[in-house]
Amino acid sequence: MANNSSLVGGQVSLLKLWDTIIIVQVLVIIFLSINAFLIITFFRKECFYTTTRYILFAVTLLSDSLMLVISDILLLVNYFRFTMQVWICVIISVVVLLYNIVTPVTLTAMTLERYVAICMPLRHAELCSTRSTMHCILIIHALSSVPCIVILSTFFASASLGFYKQYNLCTVEMFLFYRWQDHVRSAIHEFYFLIMVIIILFVYVKIMKAAKAASGEDKKSSWKGLRTVILHSFQLLLCLIYLCGPLIEAAVIQIDFMLFINVRFSNYILFGLTPRCLSPLIYGLRDETFSHALKHFASFGLYKRNV
Template sequence: MADNSTLVGAVSSLQRIVFQVLIVQILISVFLCINVLQITAFFKRELFRKTMRYILFANTLLSDSLFLILTNIALILSAFHVAMEIWLCLIIYIGLSLCTVITPITLIAMTLERFVAICMPLRHGELCTTRNSLHCILIIHSISSIPLTVFLSIFFASASSIVYTQHFSCTVESFILHSWQRHLRSAMNQLYFLIMCVIIVFCYVKIMKVAKVASGENRTSTQKGLQTVALHAFQLMLCLISLWIPFIEAALLQIDFMLFVNVRYFNYIVFILAPRCLSPLIYGLRDEKFFLTVKYNVCFGLQKKQSSFSFV
């Protein structure tokens, strides 16, 4: 009887895991399709490829798309307890760590671009050139790689040769060999996000001051810029909350395992996936030029498909 109960419990647990994984597959598939459409729109129009805010937006789309793919792989491997060698886990971890930081730093760069456009309009054309956009992306990736470089340097210096031959579940905890590494990682992330929060509050206050004295079309443009900055702040808030997730989950694990599993899944959807899916909605669908280009590409593709069927 006990064996039957255990078997039924195992089947029920497996069904729940499969259902949760399928929900994530649907969400990720939808947003990857949206991202691909918007990336295609960016490369099809020369205007987008020469405008700083669109270049930065494309950088965010590429980073978020890679993040969605890698985090989905990590979720599936973790859900079904697939063990792997450290080098494969290292590739996934490097990609996830970089994308985790690249997106919020790019959001800050986009906020600064809106600040320059609204508060320093005469210098916008001089500062926000295509060349400076590429330099900005290089700086974003360099800054994003600092925490990862520090963390991996400590790991390689501390890890014994046995670690490189073992198979284990691929999680960030696999690279933490000392408790102080966890504190160092948390401190660096929180320092980054503190600086980001200060920058975004500064930009919001400055743009709000300009909005109060603006009039006509300038007022409309300024208000839209203000809304964009506020939405970026909301994204950063979600990213900031995600930093506290490991601490919350560790406490829940000590209380109740099923509660830990359910909260972990909720956190993954709301605080890890959601911020990555907001960028296409904030910029891609709110920006009229970009939205019309995406709409044209989708409609033209459907018309072309229908015409090919009618020809057949």
Template structure:
């Protein structure tokens, strides 16, 4: 972390800061409202609460909402140069780090669910039960917590007591006390990224083979499943790129501080916020059954013909 005084004289103007903050806050508020609407829709309908694809979707919505709130706190504090104690920053870091991986792994699990539904339809009902869905969510959180546990354990073992009372800008970098910790974090991120990419590519290729031989209604269903997997792949790609952003930003920081501020803001919008806001669009709008339920929820259960949203 650089000295806070280094911000003086090189940060964007106050008007630019306010404009950027307003854009982000409107963006986050909009999608938090959409997520809340879709979560309530999921809770109200039993058919969604007992179907694996919707259970995983709801898990993604909840994960993304918590992630947006945590990263928004860091964003506001960073732009207005507000510091906090390391002990307080740990709480924000735990939420943002954990749900970074939860979202990515859940997207991978949703891709596997589409693979089973299309390539193994006879076993889909057996494998994708409500019980297995809950077990899957537990496994997702357990796997997601491994990098966080390793990273914080090393930090707790290395940090002195005075470190916890320091006031710094809250960021993941404050927990890196030795250069090898950064290399270890990078290695773990790359390992997770590789595994998820392999699974996504495997599922896409298998579904594509089925799509070539499918016909009639199966062809339509398979093509839609293929598009869903492709959208998941795109969303996951943006999420994985965000894992590389700190290294890009660190390199830019060595060149020009103002450029670093602009690059960091761009990365936050494109690679942090945007992929978390795709989930409600991919499933909430493209899934006919869920979309109709959302419309009914918005219209307070009124008849479709009397509803303003038709």
């Protein structure tokens, strides 16, 4: 009788999990469609792909879209218990680990761009030229690759050559042979979190002072920039919570496996998907220039207002 109850309970849990999977698929399709629409709009106007804040915005869109596709594929693969050789999972994980960090680092760079635009307007053209932005993107990817290199280095040092040919589920736990590896990964993420928080607070204080000291159009621009920084801060917070998710999951899996699965799905939806939908809100709808371009593109040219 107890076995039958456990079986029924397991089937109910799997059905609930399947409902969550369907919800995730709907959300991913919606977000990818919005991102694709925004990316097409970005490339249709020269003023977008020659302006620093829009270029960085496009980087976040491309990074988020890539992460949505790969993470969703891994979600489905793991749900249906498909295994793959470890070396294939390592290649996929390089992309996941890299672009998990690229978005928060790019958001931090975008807040610094707002700081330069508002607090150092005379140097904005020099510091935020197209050439400087390309260098900035390279620096963003270099900084974002450090956690990936460290995590994979500890894995390569611990795994035997035969392990790469084995078939396993592609999950983050596959890379953790020892407890200290988890501590190293957490320490790196916490260090990045601390640096980003310091930068965000610095920019917030500086723009706040500039907003109080400004007048007229400058004051309006400063307060608008401050609101953008606050939205970036919230988006960044969600991204960083998602990076810290494995810490919570590692504790929960010791208690109950189904609770662990539910927590992992909740983390993915709340802190994995949600930040990806805030970028369109911040620059797709709030930014006047981009908003006009979106309306013009969406109406097939019928929206004639000068952008």
